[in-house]
Amino acid sequence: MPAPTHSGRSALDATLDGTLDVVGIGNAIVDVMAPADDAAIAALGMVRGGMMLIDTERANALYDAMGPARESSGGSAANTLAGLAMLGAKCGFIGQVADDQLGEVFAHDIRAGGIDFSTPPRRVNAAAGDPPTARCLIFVSPDGQRTMNTFLGAAQFLPAAAVDEATIASARVLYLEGYLWDPEEPRSAMRRAIAAARAAGREVAFTLSDGFVIARHGDDFRALIEAGQIDILFANEHELAALTGVEDFHDGLASLHGKVPTVVVTRSEKGAHAFRGTEHASVPAEPVDHVIDTTGAGDLFAAGFLFGHVRGGSLEACLRLGAICAGEVISHYGARPEADLKRLCAKVM
Amino acid sequence: MPAPTHSGRSALDATLDGTLDVVGIGNAIVDVMAPADDAAIAALGMVRGGMMLIDTERANALYDAMGPARESSGGSAANTLAGLAMLGAKCGFIGQVADDQLGEVFAHDIRAGGIDFSTPPRRVNAAAGDPPTARCLIFVSPDGQRTMNTFLGAAQFLPAAAVDEATIASARVLYLEGYLWDPEEPRSAMRRAIAAARAAGREVAFTLSDGFVIARHGDDFRALIEAGQIDILFANEHELAALTGVEDFHDGLASLHGKVPTVVVTRSEKGAHAFRGTEHASVPAEPVDHVIDTTGAGDLFAAGFLFGHVRGGSLEACLRLGAICAGEVISHYGARPEADLKRLCAKVM
Numbered sequence: 076m077p078a079p080t081h082s083g084r085s086a087l088d089a090t091l092d093g094t095l096d097v098v099g100i101g102n103a104i105v106d107v108m109a110p111a112d113d114a115a116i117a118a119l120g121m122v123r124g125g126m127m128l129i130d131t132e133r134a135n136a137l138y139d140a141m142g143p144a145r146e147s148s149g150g151s152a153a154n155t156l157a158g159l160a161m162l163g164a165k166c167g168f169i170g171q172v173a174d175d176q177l178g179e180v181f182a183h184d185i186r187a188g189g190i191d192f193s194t195p196p197r198r199v200n201a202a203a204g205d206p207p208t209a210r211c212l213i214f215v216s217p218d219g220q221r222t223m224n225t226f227l228g229a230a231q232f233l234p235a236a237a238v239d240e241a242t243i244a245s246a247r248v249l250y251l252e253g254y255l256w257d258p259e260e261p262r263s264a265m266r267r268a269i270a271a272a273r274a275a276g277r278e279v280a281f282t283l284s285d286g287f288v289i290a291r292h293g294d295d296f297r298a299l300i301e302a303g304q305i306d307i308l309f310a311n312e313h314e315l316a317a318l319t320g321v322e323d324f325h326d327g328l329a330s331l332h333g334k335v336p337t338v339v340v341t342r343s344e345k346g347a348h349a350f351r352g353t354e355h356a357s358v359p360a361e362p363v364d365h366v367i368d369t370t371g372a373g374d375l376f377a378a379g380f381l382f383g384h385v386r387g388g389s390l391e392a393c394l395r396l397g398a399i400c401a402g403e404v405i406s407h408y409g410a411r412p413e414a415d416l417k418r419l420c421a422k423v424m
Numbered sequence: 425m426p427a428p429t430h431s432g433r434s435a436l437d438a439t440l441d442g443t444l445d446v447v448g449i450g451n452a453i454v455d456v457m458a459p460a461d462d463a464a465i466a467a468l469g470m471v472r473g474g475m476m477l478i479d480t481e482r483a484n485a486l487y488d489a490m491g492p493a494r495e496s497s498g499g500s501a502a503n504t505l506a507g508l509a510m511l512g513a514k515c516g517f518i519g520q521v522a523d524d525q526l527g528e529v530f531a532h533d534i535r536a537g538g539i540d541f542s543t544p545p546r547r548v549n550a551a552a553g554d555p556p557t558a559r560c561l562i563f564v565s566p567d568g569q570r571t572m573n574t575f576l577g578a579a580q581f582l583p584a585a586a587v588d589e590a591t592i593a594s595a596r597v598l599y600l601e602g603y604l605w606d607p608e609e610p611r612s613a614m615r616r617a618i619a620a621a622r623a624a625g626r627e628v629a630f631t632l633s634d635g636f637v638i639a640r641h642g643d644d645f646r647a648l649i650e651a652g653q654i655d656i657l658f659a660n661e662h663e664l665a666a667l668t669g670v671e672d673f674h675d676g677l678a679s680l681h682g683k684v685p686t687v688v689v690t691r692s693e694k695g696a697h698a699f700r701g702t703e704h705a706s707v708p709a710e711p712v713d714h715v716i717d718t719t720g721a722g723d724l725f726a727a728g729f730l731f732g733h734v735r736g737g738s739l740e741a742c743l744r745l746g747a748i749c750a751g752e753v754i755s756h757y758g759a760r761p762e763a764d765l766k767r768l769c770a771k772v773m
Contacts, residue, residue, distance in 0.1 A: 109536075143506065143533040143760060146495040157492065176525040176556070184492040187458075207525070411492060 094245045095191070096164040096385045097280075100238070100265055101152025101252035102230040103170035103194075104209040105177045106370065108221075108408055109144040111214035116222050123216065126223040126285050128257075134226040137212050146177075147409045148184035149211055150230075151284060152252035154371045154410045158378025158400050160189045161416045164385060167191035167246065169237055169264075173199045173229035177208035184411070194237045197229045206232070219366035219405060231258035238268045244275035247385050248307070250377075253284030256292050269304055280307035282377055283314040293318060300334050307337040307384070309377050315340050324348075337384075339397070341376050347394050349380075356391040361402030371410025375400040378412075379420065388424050395423045443594045444540070445513040445734045446629075449587070449614055450501025450601035451579040452519035452543075453558040454526045455719065457570075457757055458493040460563035465571050472565065475572040475634050477606075483575040486561050495526075496758045497533035498560055499579075500633060501601035503720045503759045507727025507749050509538045510765045513734060516540040516595065518586055518613075522548045522578035526557035533760070543586045546578045555581070568715035568754060580607035587617045593624035596734050597656070599726070602633030605641050618653055629656035631726055632663040642667060649683050656686040656733070658726050664689050673697075686733075688746070690725050696743050698729075705740040710751030720759025724749040727761075728769065737773050744772045 116123050119140055129137065148157075156166045168185055172178030174196040185192045199205045209230035214222045233255070243249055249272040255261040272279050281299075283289055289296065296318060299305050308331070312324055321327035324340070328348065331338050339349040348357040379400035383393030403414050465472050468489055478486065497506075505515045517534055521527030523545040534541045548554045558579035563571045582604070592598055598621040604610040621628050630648075632638055638645065645667060648654050657680070661673055670676040673689070677697065680687050688698040697706040728749035732742030752763050 138532060141532070141536060143497065143536045144529075145758060146529065148492065180493075180495065183487060183490070187490060187492045409494060 094165065095167050095242070096246065097156065097159055097248045097250050097381055098167040098169065098242055098246035099152040099156045099250040099252070100169045100233075100255065100261070100268055102150045102209055102225075102227065102255055103153065103172045103178075103181050104148075104150040104211050104225065104230060105146055105181055106149035106211050106213055106410060107138070107141070107144045107146050108213045108215055108368065108370070109142040111142065111216065113216055116214050116216065121214065121222050121224065123222050124220050126225060126287070129212075129224045129226050131226065134210070134212065134224070137224055141212060141214070145408065146180070147411060148181050149371070149410045150181075150252075151254055151282065151374050152250055153185055154374035155250060155378045155381070156190050157185070157188045157411045158375045158404075158416060159382055161412050162378065162382040162420060163417060164382055167242055169194050169233070171197055171229050171233040171237065173197045173206060173208045175199050175207050177210060178229070181208060194233070197232060199229075213370055215368045215370070215408070219369045221368060221370040223370070227258065230255075231261065233261040233264050235260070235264040235267045238264045238271070240267075240271040243268050243271040244277065246277060248278045248280050248381060250280045250381065251282070253282055253288045256295065257288055269299075273304065278306040279304060280309070280381065281305050282309035282373070283318060286313060286317050289314055289317040300331070303334070305335050307339070307381075308335045309339050309341075309373070309380075311341045311343070311373060339377075339380055339394070341373055341397075341401075343372075347376065347397060349390055349394055351390045354390050356394055358391065358394040358398050361398040363402050363406050366405050368408045369405045371404045372401045374410060375404040375412060382420075383424060386424065392424050396420050399423065443514065444516050444591070445595065446505065446508055446597045446599050446730055447516040447518065447591055447595035448501035448505045448599040448601070449518045449582075449604065449610070449617055451499045451558055451574075451576065451604055452502065452521045452527075452530050453497075453499040453560050453574065453579060454495055454530055455498035455560050455562055455759060456487070456490070456493045456495050457562045457564055457717065457719070458491040460491065460565065462565055465563050465565065470563065470571045470573065472571050473569050475574060475636070478561075478573045478575050480575065483559070483561065483573070486573055490561060490563070494757065495529070496760060497530050498720070498759045499530075499558075499601075500603055500631065500723050501599055502534055503723035504599060504727045504730070505539050506534070506537045506760045507724045507765060508731055510761050511727065511731040511769060512766060513731055516591055518543050518582070520546055520578050520582040520586065522546050522555060522557045524548050524556050526559060527578070530557060543582070546581060548578075562719055564717045564719070564757070568718045570717060570719040572719070576607065579604075580610065582610040582613050584609065584613040584616050587613045587620070589616075589620040592617050592620040593626065595626060597627045597629050597730060599629045599730065600631070602631055602637045605637055605644065618648075622653065627655040628653060629658065629730065630654050631658035631722070632667060635662060635666050638663060638666040649680070652683070654684050656688070656730075657684045658688050658690075658722070658729075660690045660692070660722060688726075688729055688743070690722055690746075690750075692721075696725065696746060698739055698743055700739045703739050705743055707740065707743040707747050710747040712751050712755050715754050717757045718754045720753045721750045723759060724753040724761060731769075732773060735773065741773050745769050748772065
């Protein structure tokens, strides 16, 4: 494994190092995936490639319409941490499952990946209508595009008390999932986490997740950015345009200069672009023989990038790591990595 | 699609045809799969390639030791029906799930495959210690070999009342899973089903499933065979030897002549052999680029064979269909078919 080309770490950083590289806060979700053709997706009233929040009734109707499926743990930030942990980073996750079988599945998978996870499950009294563990019904098109329908269940009730400030302070990077900014309780939890991270001199990374989140909470995000609360921002090109209100990609990126230290924008098969301070870099997408399921592509891009970042990699190395991890996860069903990411990434750092 | 080379069906058969091609009775199980190396399998006290029944405590310990996993519906007879239905056969399934999330997953997947499934879920009062839906913890070795640990949960409480005699009488073939002969209640249910099928002039197919079942219930199976209650018997070569007490493969097969009308013996990569009356045939294994997970290989072989059988295929065509379906299921994770079996099998019949 070649030495990092850029360190970015000082002796002081090393002294400040806590027990974790990255702590993430996100939706604790189990994915339910099945193949579907585009006509069926349209007939069910879904927008191909999109993400919709759904209620119990819609979840039942869509599940009834879905073909034989398979289940595996998901959740945007949780997927990113799974990639980071597989690469060798020390990680913690904060998110809300219910005390049910899918909650056990989620908790097992994240802990089995070596990630610290100690948010207590929420009690479920099904008779009282308590929400179960979140699930995402994912219809996968023949070309690998995924159309997601998220039933948030217990995940939206993550209480601020679940954020342990000592844990946040111990991690080099706090990673936040934009999806979770939508429900009120987790938003409070994330604000509390941002304050704890900044008080401890840690970096705050944020992924914008989806256009609907920006439509509803763009003012919050812009205020956080103006206040210098975000150190690393992840977006795809559509989210960048929605956030900045600038249609041109390069102009949109430029509008964030001086406000966010590091910005990473992914552009699907067109690769990715980033700046860090005055440094700029871009990479092409990693070639993939056969795209099976694009679920988790952005999440795993963030995993590779953040791994390079906490290990002091150059901006270009960080982007290449992101592209490799994204390429792995789209080559099979499911949003968690399957191949040995460490081996795949050894050529970069 | 070429015409079948051997019909085997008469006008009388067609008149007797009911609403289903095959009705199966089996364990209603959700599979939990993760990769594992052989050293880890040995260290956990498992026998590579085997199947063990486990209790709650052992299930928890093994799940804790398991890596990040994925879930999909399984169960031997249910896998066979999933293949049959995908090929175009009309099928019904009888099996016991609990009224919990994994039970919903199992029921969804089998119904989404177009299979009739109306066994009511068993109520679960977790506080009272009621058993949940069955699961099978499957450790998959790098060469695709699977080591299974089955927690039977609700599946072992299938009551005889779940067998609807009119449904059994309406199906050309009753397919029974040997695994389910072990617990008492389902054994009674299966005996009731055999009686109903025979009274209606239907065929009874039985798969021996595993050496431990034969060790415990071999006398039952031999008595059923001597009494002419089994029309089609599926076994692998080890099960054949355990059943007949004859070590030599061909001698073992010959010892069943005149007792069971059709016997099918699978031999993994060495292919499969069968006789039907005085007719004999054998086929090589279907070439597979890369064996990923052998879970379900025998189940899908039975699916292909039975499809050929109910469609009046020649003995050789039935075996070839079995080999193609088994080849598909071992080329990916999970015990249910993913590729379009109808298309894969079109070259045979």
